[in-house]
Amino acid sequence: MxxxxxxxxxxxxxxxxxxxxxYGDIAEMVGSKGSARMVGYAMNHAHGLSPAVPAHRVVNRNGVLTGKHHFGMPTLMQQLLENEGHVILHDQIQDFEKVRWKPRK
DNA sequence: TCACTGACGGGGC
DNA sequence: CGCCCCGCCAGTG
Known part of the structure; x- marks a missing residue:
């Protein structure tokens, strides 16, 4: 890999x-800023790995669950997030900026 | 080898 | 505010 x-x-x-x-933040964190698409592509191949990759915690810059169709069931990604305490409405995470992970600074 | 395709993002209009 | 275009770069046919 x-x-x-x-x-x-x-x-x-x-x-x-x-x-x-x-996706954009992660691309920047791995030192490949601007390659957000590659991050999404990587997620597409992230299933079945161990330790598991919580791909459901990665959304686009608007907090929209753009990758939900890659979890088998279209509702799985949303449910996983709801299990972790998030509120999703119309495929979008509510209060996105508040739950957005920003390491350092 | 070339062309096209993305779980994206930003800029231009 | 919405729509379009272009850069990003690994995989695939």
Missing amino acids: NEFYERVYAIVRKIPRGKVST
Whole structure:
């Protein structure tokens, strides 16, 4: 597996329960700013790994669950997030800025 | 080898 | 505020 993927997975695994992050932020954190699409692509291949990669905690910059169709059931991603205390309305995380994970600073 | 495709994001109009 | 275009770069046919 690529170093790029490994780094993306390492970051995503650090997202604490109850928090979420965005593709763009993660791309920047792995040192490949602007490559948010690659992060999404990496998530697409992140299933079945161990330790597990909480891909459901990664949404787009608007807090919208754009990747829900890749969890088998279209409702799974939303349910996982709700289990962690989030409120989702119309595929969008409510109070997104409040639960957005921002390491350091 | 070339062309196209994305779980995206930002800028221009 | 909405729509369109372009850069990002690994995979795939």
